[in-house]
Amino acid sequence: MIHRSISEYFSPYTLQKVEVDGKEGYVLIDREGYYKGPDEGIDIALKLLLAYGDAGIQKALDDENKSIHLENMGFDFQKTGRYVRHGKPVYKRGEFDLFKRVWSFHCGFCGKKVSIDVQPEYWYIVDQHGIRKSNTLSDRACSEICAKHIWDEYLELWLKNNRYSTELGK
Incomplete structure (x- = not known):
């Protein structure tokens, strides 16, 4: 189940596309425009892997998107x-x-x-x-x-x- 709160609903980070050894990658930028270091980036990447690696994530995301769609309608x-x-x-x-x-x-x-x-x-x-x-x-x-x-x-x-x-x- 996905639980939203006001503080978590809007990400404190944006992604900036970068090229690393000829390949596409991303780094994090905070709300003030500062680039975040590797430790924070890896921490967030691990949390993303945890969430997206869960077997029930697709159903949870679909349910949440339906709820948001109903709200938007x-x-x-x-x-x-x-x-x-x-x-x-x-x-x-x-x-x-x-x-x-x-x-x-x-x-x-x-x-x-x-x-x-x-x-x-x-x-x-x-x-x-x-x-x-x-x-x-x-x-x-x-x-x-x-x-x-x-x-x-x-x-x-x-x-x-x-x-x-x-x-x-x-």
Whole structure:
């Protein structure tokens, strides 16, 4: 298991490419720009060998990268659930405007026809960046329940395509 802390998350070193006897090598440079000596370099190299030599390292790295990817995509299923991304709801409630032209749509989940003649409000998916490629009328719903179902379908397909468990956030 990989454990991150703020102090360890950002390396105190950068690598500088060097040529040694015609071969590519690297030396360490600290945050102030000073080159680190062989003792520190060898110590870090041994720690790298220890970590990368572990049989379970690839799975641990893959799991950690998936966790970071979910964070970068704005998900925190344990704290905010499935219907919040980047701290905002993924769907909103809209109201038909009495003073604009009458329009209608069919609910993207249940197929019910929705217009101001039927009900004064509707719901629509607002946050699908990176989850769904296009914005269509099927992003609109007759109810909050249907909006959640539409989002669930988008999210579960995205989770499946990215090899995550579709049980996340349930």
